[in-house]
Amino acid sequence: MDFGQNDNLRVSNAERAHVSGLLERAVADGMITLDEFAERTDAALAARTRGELRAVLVDLPGMDLDLHAPQARVVRGSVEPEALGGWMTSIVRRGPWTVAPVINLNTRMCSTTLDFTSAVLPGPVIEVNIDDYLSSTELIVPAGATADLNGVDAIAGSATVKVRNIPQPDQLHVIVRGKVRLGSVSVRHPFGSWLRRLHGG
Incomplete structure (x- = not known):
């Protein structure tokens, strides 16, 4: 993530939805709790700038605000789908x-x-x-x-x-x-x- 760059730019509904999807992935992978998911989703939906959206993802490895960036997926141990x-x-x-x-x-x-x-x-x-x-x-x-x-x-x-x-x-x-x-x-x-x-x- 390129922190500090364009953080004051306004965000779109598509970017908010993108981050909400990343948070769903994070809770499914056990990276955050359900309480954290609810808090971060509320923050993402209320975000007005890119900086506010980045803050929601700051401690989640491999997840980026960029809609076109490749996103990492944490493998859930040995349990197969x-x-x-x-x-x-x-x-x-x-x-x-x-x-x-x-x-x-x-x-x-x-x-x-x-x-x-x-x-x-x-x-x-x-x-x-x-x-x-x-x-x-x-x-x-x-x-x-x-x-x-x-x-x-x-x-x-x-x-x-x-x-x-x-x-x-x-x-x-x-x-x-x-x-x-x-x-x-x-x-x-x-x-x-x-x-x-x-x-x-």
């Missing part, structure tokens, strides 16, 4: 299944349900990379969990989030990225969770 996919089939994960920190989902004319409510989670953040065509994907997250679908490009399709999108301390946060073509992806809590919260359950 999980690949799920199929043609004209149904993919279901429920119960105490072991979740990888990154799930690559490639579906064609499929119905997919990933239920994280009783799953064995790798940490507070799960990243789902989706490549969908004529398919429906439903992610069910525990009460209190949050999700971010801002990285989903829906082409003649839909991306619906029915949970909060700001990460909460000690709660699961799911980040979904990729393309949905003529299909849908949604994130919700289990049915009835709002009623249990209403009654203090």
